[in-house]
Amino acid sequence: MEELPSGPAGGGKKELGGGPRPEDLPEDKRCRIIDAAVAEFAERGYELASTNAITARAGVSKGLLFHYFGRKKDLYLYLVRHVVDRYTERFFKDLPELDPDVIERVFQIALHKQRLLLEEPQVNKFLIRAFQEIPEEVRPEITSLQAELGDRSEHILTDGVDVSRFRRGIDPRKAVILVTVCLEGLQELFKERLTPDLAECPEEVARMLGELREYLDILKYGLYEREEGGGPTDGSRLPEGEGRGC
Incomplete structure (x- = not known):
């Protein structure tokens, strides 16, 4: 069996900067915040999503959310990644x-x-x-x-x-x-x-x-039946002007 040569998988995860990180939270609390935030952004989109709604869903304070996840933008990018x-x-x-x-x-x-x-x-x-x-x-x-x-x-x-x-x-x-x-x-x-x-x-x-x-x-x-001379087998053509570019 002939094969094309393999390519590199690539990839890699970016690390967050210094200071408190989401991973520093107890797992159950971090998971509640992630699930609540994913649900809020999924339902309302980035612009309309509310951090107040996220903290209410997760049962945590807004201060805790900002302390470990940062601003709304930081939270969103963390979630996407x-x-x-x-x-x-x-x-x-x-x-x-x-x-x-x-x-x-x-x-x-x-x-x-x-x-x-x-x-x-x-x-x-x-x-x-x-x-x-x-x-x-x-x-x-x-x-x-x-x-x-x-x-x-x-x-x-x-x-x-x-x-x-x-x-x-x-x-x-x-x-x-x-x-x-x-x-x-x-x-x-x-x-x-x-x-x-x-x-x-x-x-x-x-x-x-x-x-x-x-x-x-x-x-x-393929599109055509292969035959001597090539071309469509029944001689059909697109109507004049159809299928052409500008």
């Missing part, structure tokens, strides 16, 4: 053996993400808000984290791919690049449907997976 690290750890821990077929692997990973999405709707609602509705106040930090996550997961799509399955004469690296570019385009296509409420709508998630399967099958099996 905490939830992302927890999600990433679970994603890789529960990830099944990856299919050597790169197209099937894309769908396999999508199914795995679906399971995680539906198992913890509140947490995933928080993450979708964090990355789809990026508050201006924290945009640089969130954008940096997005890039880090991309580097950390880039190897998943290519490590161990069986390039001997590609049609004879196809450059394996170009084939994988094509799959990657198409996947980025599909992510952009589905972007508007990745709303915070998606985790609470399993029917919509299933519809999106069905559409993804259709697009992947087109990519896997």
